[in-house]
Amino acid sequence: MVIIGHPWIESSRFYKVFSEEDIKKSEVDDIVLLEPLVNSVELAKYCQSNDIPYAVTVNTLNEAIFCNALDANFMICEEDDACIIQPIAQEYLFDTKVLVLVHDEKDIAKIARSGIDGVIFAEAIC
16 A cells, blocks of 8 residues: 555655646656646646656546546545546556545555555645
8 A cells, every 4th residue: 555645654745736837846756746637638748748757636537547548657536536446447457546635544544445555645745
């Protein structure tokens, strides 16, 4: 299970961006965060063509499928959406990891029991 943003585990920060200029301002070890995909497809393509690691917030299975097709490293979604997306991601061997945004470490076990790829704490996002 991937755990991002917990104080015990070193991880990259997820850096929200809204333009190519924002992407260029990100640090080398940042994961660029795009949201939502419908408004950031061109930025996703930019990241894809320049081998820039990135994540996208997703709300639907369709968005998740496109997110994987655009080579996103991570997709971040609500737990209910993740429970729908994760089985499809496993069936089709998505390279994109499914993450659920959590605010308390008590949520980790619940997410793990659901078979979701991982969690991201809000503190990892800036």
